[in-house]
Amino acid sequence: MTRLPLPAPPAAPTTNALEVRALTRTYGEGAGAVAALAGVDLAFPRGTFTAVMGPSGSGKSTFLTLAAGLEPPTSGRVLIEGEDVTDWDEEARTRLRRERVGFVFQAFHLMPYLTAVQNVELPVRLAGGRPNRARVAALLEHVGLADRARNLPAALSGGQQQRVAIARALVTDPAVVLADEPTGALDSRTAGSVLALLRACVDALGQTVVMVTHDPVAAAFADTVVFLVDGRLAGRMDRPTAEAVAGQMARLDELVPHEAVTV
Incomplete structure (x- = not known):
């Protein structure tokens, strides 16, 4: 009797929402080539809030671009929930x-x-789906805008518009939310409320948030801060405070490249 092969056991679910391995991005060729990223290893576990910081030209925006799949890396890998994309x-x-x-x-x-x-419904419609109106309503309530659901953006303040953007980012229940300087256009009081909302998305909803920022106050809302210098991973800080982050940013030349970091 022929024995049929047993099915392979299901793969264990990864605990990382996002992972990059030896990520490199080089622009230009020859003597004029510039390495915007030079072999970055990072892993972002589910349900965590991470801030990515560094000086201008450190590679933090390039990192976000590659992690989002907006352009391919020169070399290295990007994984979303363990799947190599x-x-x-x-x-x-x-x-x-x-x-x-x-x-x-x-x-x-x-x-x-x-x-x-x-x-808020737009990502679902662009994907050819039908929005779950109960979920959309719940998200608008979560961001404090249930009473503004029918307003156009022009009738909303900057902080309210960013809250709509956060609800839109959450509507598909994504593996990871990538935030690029999300409070850069807001005053300090409004910025604080938006950052508190991103924090709540992690704590109350279990989302994973990766935020690029230059602001130590914003970084203090995260669980962990990772620092990039000259396209390389140069350090991390757990349980950051605004003062500690500001102090580290003032001493970036003292940071030394690290190997793989799981945040």
Whole structure:
């Protein structure tokens, strides 16, 4: 009697929402080549809030671009929930960004002719799906805008627009939310409320947030800060305070490259 092969056991679920391995991005060729990233290893466990910091030109924006699949790395790997997405074609990367990666930008990037509720629904509609109206309503309530659901962006303050953007980032229940200077266009009081909301997304909803920022006060809302210098991982800080982060940013020349870091 022929024995059928036993099915392989299911793979153990990864605890990392996002992971990059030996990530490198070089622009230009020959003597004029510039290494924006030079072999960065980072892992971001599910349900964590991480701030990525560094001076101008350190590679933090390039890191976010590669992690989001907006452009391919020169070398290295990008994994979302343990799945290697590095070599996916543009169509697949577009689906990845719509369904498994949430985005929060400094400039909000809301559609001006869509209401708050329509902006939140947009990623689902672009993916060809039908929005779960109960989830959309719950997210708007979570960000404190249930009573502004029918307002256009022009009728909302900057802080309210960023709250809509956060709800939009969460609507597909993504693996990771990437936030690029999310409070850069806001006053300090409004920025604090937006950062507290991102913190609540991690603590109350179990989301994973990776935030690029230059602001030590913003970084203090995170569980961990990782520092990039000249395209390389140069250090980390757990349980950061604004004062400690500011002090470290003032001594970046003392940071030395690290090997792989799990945050």
